[in-house]
Amino acid sequence: MSVNLSNYYVDGDPIADSSAPDVPLHETWDQRRFDANLVNPANRRKRTVIIIGTGLAGGSAAATLGEAGYHVKNFCYQDSPRRAHSIAAQGGINAAKNYRNDGDSIQRLFYDTVKGGDYRSRESNSWRLAQISVEIIDQCVAQGVPFAREYGGLLDNRSFGGVQVSRTFYARGQTGQQLLLGAYQALERQIAAGNVEMHTRHEMLELIVAEGRARGVVVRDMVTGEIETHMADAVVLGSGGYGNVYFLSTNAMGCNVTATWRAHRKGAYFANPCYTQIHPTCIPVSGDFQSKLTLMSESLRNDGRIWVPKEGGDTRHPRDIPTAERDYYLERRYPAFGNLVPRDVASRAAKQVCDEGRGVGPGGRGVYLDFASAIERMGRKAVEAKYGNLFEMYEQITGEDPYEVPMRIYPAVHYTMGGLWVDYDLQSTIPGLFVIGEANFSDHGANRLGASALMQGLSDGYFVLPPMISNYLADAPFEEVGPDHPEAVAAAEAVRSRIEKLLAVNGSRTVDSFHRDLGHIVWEYCGMERTEEGLVKAIDLIRELREEFWRDVKVTGTNEELNQTLEKAGRVADFFELAELMCIDALHRDESCGAHFRAEHQTEDGEALRDDENFAYVAAWEFGGEGGKPVLHKEDLVYQNIQMKQRSYK
Amino acid sequence: MNITLRVWRQPDSDAPGKMHTYQVADVSEDMSFLEMLDVLNEQLTIDGEDPIAFDSDCREGICGMCGLVINGLAHGPGKNVTTCQLHMRSFADGDVIDVEPWRAEPFTVIKDLVVDRSSFDRIIQAGGYITAPTGTAPEANSIPVNKADADAAFDAATCIGCGACVAACPNGSASLFMAAKVAHLGLLPQGQPERHSRVLDMVDQHDAEGFGGCTQIGECTAACPKGIQIDLISRMDRDVLSAIAHRK
Ligand SMILES: Cc1cc2nc3c(=O)[nH]c(=O)nc-3n(C[C@H](O)[C@H](O)[C@H](O)COP(=O)(O)OP(=O)(O)OC[C@H]3O[C@@H](n4cnc5c(N)ncnc54)[C@H](O)[C@@H]3O)c2cc1C
Numbered sequence A: 001m002s003v004n005l006s007n008y009y010v011d012g013d014p015i016a017d018s019s020a021p022d023v024p025l026h027e028t029w030d031q032r033r034f035d036a037n038l039v040n041p042a043n044r045r046k047r048t049v050i051i052i053g054t055g056l057a058g059g060s061a062a063a064t065l066g067e068a069g070y071h072v073k074n075f076c077y078q079d080s081p082r083r084a085h086s087i088a089a090q091g092g093i094n095a096a097k098n099y100r101n102d103g104d105s106i107q108r109l110f111y112d113t114v115k116g117g118d119y120r121s122r123e124s125n126s127w128r129l130a131q132i133s134v135e136i137i138d139q140c141v142a143q144g145v146p147f148a149r150e151y152g153g154l155l156d157n158r159s160f161g162g163v164q165v166s167r168t169f170y171a172r173g174q175t176g177q178q179l180l181l182g183a184y185q186a187l188e189r190q191i192a193a194g195n196v197e198m199h200t201r202h203e204m205l206e207l208i209v210a211e212g213r214a215r216g217v218v219v220r221d222m223v224t225g226e227i228e229t230h231m232a233d234a235v236v237l238g239s240g241g242y243g244n245v246y247f248l249s250t251n252a253m254g255c256n257v258t259a260t261w262r263a264h265r266k267g268a269y270f271a272n273p274c275y276t277q278i279h280p281t282c283i284p285v286s287g288d289f290q291s292k293l294t295l296m297s298e299s300l301r302n303d304g305r306i307w308v309p310k311e312g313g314d315t316r317h318p319r320d321i322p323t324a325e326r327d328y329y330l331e332r333r334y335p336a337f338g339n340l341v342p343r344d345v346a347s348r349a350a351k352q353v354c355d356e357g358r359g360v361g362p363g364g365r366g367v368y369l370d371f372a373s374a375i376e377r378m379g380r381k382a383v384e385a386k387y388g389n390l391f392e393m394y395e396q397i398t399g400e401d402p403y404e405v406p407m408r409i410y411p412a413v414h415y416t417m418g419g420l421w422v423d424y425d426l427q428s429t430i431p432g433l434f435v436i437g438e439a440n441f442s443d444h445g446a447n448r449l450g451a452s453a454l455m456q457g458l459s460d461g462y463f464v465l466p467p468m469i470s471n472y473l474a475d476a477p478f479e480e481v482g483p484d485h486p487e488a489v490a491a492a493e494a495v496r497s498r499i500e501k502l503l504a505v506n507g508s509r510t511v512d513s514f515h516r517d518l519g520h521i522v523w524e525y526c527g528m529e530r531t532e533e534g535l536v537k538a539i540d541l542i543r544e545l546r547e548e549f550w551r552d553v554k555v556t557g558t559n560e561e562l563n564q565t566l567e568k569a570g571r572v573a574d575f576f577e578l579a580e581l582m583c584i585d586a587l588h589r590d591e592s593c594g595a596h597f598r599a600e601h602q603t604e605d606g607e608a609l610r611d612d613e614n615f616a617y618v619a620a621w622e623f624g625g626e627g628g629k630p631v632l633h634k635e636d637l638v639y640q641n642i643q644m645k646q647r648s649y650k
Numbered sequence B: 001m002n003i004t005l006r007v008w009r010q011p012d013s014d015a016p017g018k019m020h021t022y023q024v025a026d027v028s029e030d031m032s033f034l035e036m037l038d039v040l041n042e043q044l045t046i047d048g049e050d051p052i053a054f055d056s057d058c059r060e061g062i063c064g065m066c067g068l069v070i071n072g073l074a075h076g077p078g079k080n081v082t083t084c085q086l087h088m089r090s091f092a093d094g095d096v097i098d099v100e101p102w103r104a105e106p107f108t109v110i111k112d113l114v115v116d117r118s119s120f121d122r123i124i125q126a127g128g129y130i131t132a133p134t135g136t137a138p139e140a141n142s143i144p145v146n147k148a149d150a151d152a153a154f155d156a157a158t159c160i161g162c163g164a165c166v167a168a169c170p171n172g173s174a175s176l177f178m179a180a181k182v183a184h185l186g187l188l189p190q191g192q193p194e195r196h197s198r199v200l201d202m203v204d205q206h207d208a209e210g211f212g213g214c215t216q217i218g219e220c221t222a223a224c225p226k227g228i229q230i231d232l233i234s235r236m237d238r239d240v241l242s243a244i245a246h247r248k
């Protein structure tokens, strides 16, 4: 490595997860639950828990803690908790039920998760996720989630990438919607019961840490602009992922890093920020005005075949290209998994064929996802029943009929494995601050397998957080801390002055134009392929652009109204800071692993080449102060139940 | 193409609103309707004017956050699409397009095209759930569900809660929204114990919110981006009758 890393960060002390009990792996969760302290039902009412987010993680946690009798204050930025971005998940949710009798088990789901994550996740967390997966399906079915069923009335399954069993439960192409509505309805029941206080159209802009504990948040009422202080005994962040740092992604318009980033600035370590998942099957970009990218569910890879012409510059209609002149490159390179290789592998392979000039469609940034053989094999009706709504969605966006012409797809940013560092109890480095769902870093290592995020969100929210937060609250009451505590006052003041600062710039460029430029930088240099040279350049570019943002951004209107420009400006300001840390993390991780592909480190046939000797750790970053360098804390990853291997899907 | 927009502008819920005219040039047919509004808002911002406020989040037709009345139609001219899924290829050069918020008494305008739909959440609170506290569930496959019922429950459950049915209904009724939830839960074995109380409580809340009654006009189904069928309303009415009969 030629660049001097000490220009970018400083080394800190190692960090470790001390809350997973030291027992055989398969007993860890049962033991932890048994050891956890309980809170007597009469005392629960006296304990207030703030939960940011109403997605699968936050919504399920709020409902469950409400049922348990805690006083819950729940926040989301949408106008209803039902609109959290979990609603958009299409494909499905994994569970080791082994209903297909195809050799599935908790151990196999655990193994697939760790291997899929390229040996960069914690064994204890991944095991627990697999163990809890079976309970999730039971819970959701009891709530009335209408999963797909077979004619006999039992639950149906399908396959997702990176695995050889069929363990994905689904509700047509709207699994996330149905799971979220289940959690939402349970939540609404608790709101009606008076256990949960719901605050919609409220955005968290600051965390309050007082006397060494997370004790509250500062939020902005997005309708009136009022800055409110809310205090509690513990704070939970279930605020989702930060994929929108790339501007274009499959995330919703409002997805942001603000909640977790503000907590990071208050002392919560941010782990593995550079692990971002690029999903292989999205609709390609069609113009500069584009505001978001649309995912075509991974489930399509069950039956669709991916190919490009063998020769570059082949502009024939896809149906006129004979089979012998097509390159089904995934089937060719990975005969064992074929079109169902994990996402990072499929995305990179698509990028490679396009870089070779064999891409299709405008700009040559696309590959075909072809259903001709599936339609021939199963008949159009069966294909319609399985994927109908996805095909319609594709046609609405592109104006092309995928039953006739192969879909064109290209990778897009989709999910962020990185997030706030948490221990086995899901507690961050700030006591009393818990982080759940996509917002934490915990279970997926350097690459998440399809259908595992829904599983994690619900595992965290329904089953892991409730006993672990009770264990924490068993030590309450804590110090008397009210909204007039100096830390609370300072946090509210910081929010106000930041808003004033944004409104005062009154420059000449729109927030979106900055966001788009930032997205280009991160996509180009910290996207599917990273290099030392590119990352160093990106860090400089981000710093320059950020400086220009604070000098020249134009935010119209005032704080005291519904002001969507102001909302966006605050989010983009935080994305700038995150983007820099992502690049520093990617620069420091001088290996390839999972979705983090450093071009300098690849095998002869272009696969990610890990360096277990030097990088088998979680990089947990501490905020280095305004203008200071971030501090790196390493959590060593120890594998006792699984042997680290070069991942192979051949 | 070049488009003329006439857009409802209203600073807040108390202030009066009116239509404003804007010209949008060089619109690409690949743009979505909301992307076209984004482009206009970029221009307004540069010019120092207040951009038009409108709700959207997922921009792929599933979160239910977006919703505009376009040329008098809830979610515009497309069939089975939300506003965010409507593309400019549905319009032609020179078109004049009217853009207004959802209009219904319980949906107060907050600003411009943004309305308050919290009444929908309160209808769900009244009974739109199955009581199944975390940790109490039996093994998932212990209750098989007939595939036809499961599929019909799913079809009803695809409602995204956008409010287009209300905006389209001359009576301002939310019956389709409510009926979809009643059918989703009532078609499943898990939903039976609360079937009667659910429907009565939801209907009471619906009326208390100020939504109108259903007279089977059918505009709701025509506007519904998810194609929820109006016969679900008759199904709900039958549930109401049977619930009342049982209450006695
Ligand atoms: C298009 C798409 C398809 C997907 N398909 C699948 C799939 O098939 N299977 C799978 O397993 N995973 C899938 N995923 C991933 C999965 O959906 C997400 O990782 C998961 O739903 C995240 O849930 P969450 O609860 O952590 O966050 P979210 O659902 O994103 O919820 C975040 C919540 O936090 C709130 N919030 C955020 N910031 C703030 C703030 N500052 N103040 C107040 N509130 C805030 C929001 O209002 C929202 O309520 C998909 C993702 C996308 C984008």
Ligand code: FES
Pocket: B055, B056, B057, B058, B059, B060, B061, B062, B063, B064, B065, B066, B067, B082, B083, B084, B085
């Ligand atoms: S923005 Fe989500 S449905 Fe239109």
